[in-house]
Amino acid sequence: MSKKRMLIISLSGIGNTLLALPFLTSLKDNFSSAQIDLVCLTQGIVELLSPRGLIDNFYVFSRNIVKVLFMILRLRRNKYLYSFIIFPSNKWQFDLVAFMIGARYRVTHCYKYRSKINLSFLQNIRIKAEETLHDVEQNLNFLKIFNINSSQREVELFLDDRELAFAEDFLKNKGLQEAFLVGIHPGGGGRLSKKWQGRFKRWPVSYFSKLCDRLIEQKGAKILIFGGREESEIKKEVKRIASHKESLFIIEELSLRRVSALIKKCKLFISNDTALMHISAALGVSTLGIFGPTNWRRTAPYSNSGYYISSDIPCSPCLKYPFFSSSSKIKCNKGVKCLKEITVEKVMDKLKELNLI
Structure with a gap:
């Protein structure tokens, strides 16, 4: 057969x-x-x-x-x-x-x-x-x-010994083995100035910079800035605006599994609604997703250590796909007010409320 x-x-x-x-x-x-x-x-x-x-x-x-x-x-x-x-x-x-x-x-x-x-x-x-x-x-x-009722609910990724060893060596070379490591993903696809869909999902770059400064000042954190090749400008901009540049480390282009190994070493991962947010949650890292136009009910980090923050303005989420539209494009004429209303202070308060810092 x-x-x-x-x-x-x-x-x-x-x-x-x-x-x-x-x-x-x-x-x-x-x-x-x-x-x-x-x-x-x-x-x-x-x-x-x-x-x-x-x-x-x-x-x-x-x-x-x-x-x-x-x-x-x-x-x-x-x-x-x-x-x-x-x-x-x-x-x-x-x-x-x-x-x-x-x-x-x-x-x-x-x-x-x-x-x-x-x-x-x-x-x-x-x-x-x-x-x-x-x-x-x-x-x-x-x-x-x-007629299967599965008890399997975990979104899980696993890394091998070589990948974990790479992360160990990377952090050792940077002197970060004992640091309170925080990963951030300020991107969402596309370059900083490119008019692409992903820009609507991005918490403002300046907010990420200020958040990094707050975490460094209050927790002595070291920040790993993640993102793809197309997001290199965004990563550089986060570091350029931040006051404590010496504590920010841009992760250059690596394989996705090596990126995952570095994320695994983070105590905390803060991200827009992106694939890296889901990778972080799947690795069991405490993950905070920042949601504006997209729907947290659909795509919030799915793990016991996954959390989200969103604004409560009436037009959010405005992404209607797939329930009320067949278009996955985000159409916003309010300058992503939903994301701008999530202040750095609100994110810090959320992290404290969750005992993540």
Whole structure:
């Protein structure tokens, strides 16, 4: 008898894919002999997940339409029994890709809102998306089709000895082994001046600088500033504005697993709503996510050591996707007032309230 094949389609990014980990773990636990493959957007997802042993084959989606078609043909030949589109999935493009791959049972979520171009009917099993649930829970609801009620709720990442040794050596070379280490991620994708979607998720750079100064003055903290190559200007700006520059360390471009190893060494991680925030929480680091336009109910750090702070202005969160729109673009005409109203003092108070400092 041929091996049962399942395909996971996750085309929303690293953070969203990490929030599918409990579902993937439960799927592997209950179908240990099945072949489980993953279609994803970036090599970073492969780097993070391949050591877990949950996925048999990774396929990284290309932005080249010819390469996409060849990939779909290759996947179609695998004759999957099931395909699952990871939450959020209210986009006709996702439905079309899943249909073209042609699993016998194509599973997705169904939403109250449907765009003019809606192809969810191409999936033959639809699970109701519930507005009050975290993305982790939305993905776990896929298990209902197998009558499985999973107790697996942890979003967890694990590092090997070499990666941890790298972090130890890095901190030793900087003289930071005994420091109260705080990691920050002031980015959100895109350069400082680039008009890209991620800018709407960023707590002001000057606020991050002032927060660093406060943590250094009150806790003697040393600050590690994280971010990708495209965020180098933002990282430099945080350090430039800060008063205690000698206590701020910019983490240059490293592999995602080495970045994770350094995050693991932090006592505290403070971030916008980004993939690094989810990585920190998955590593068991005390993590504070700063939320403005995006919905903390959906994507707050999902762990016992994960927390969030948000403002209470009526228009926040303004990201309507996926429940009330099929567009994942944030449209703000108020200058991200929701983030500017989260002052440095409020963040410090939140950290004290949580006994994190």
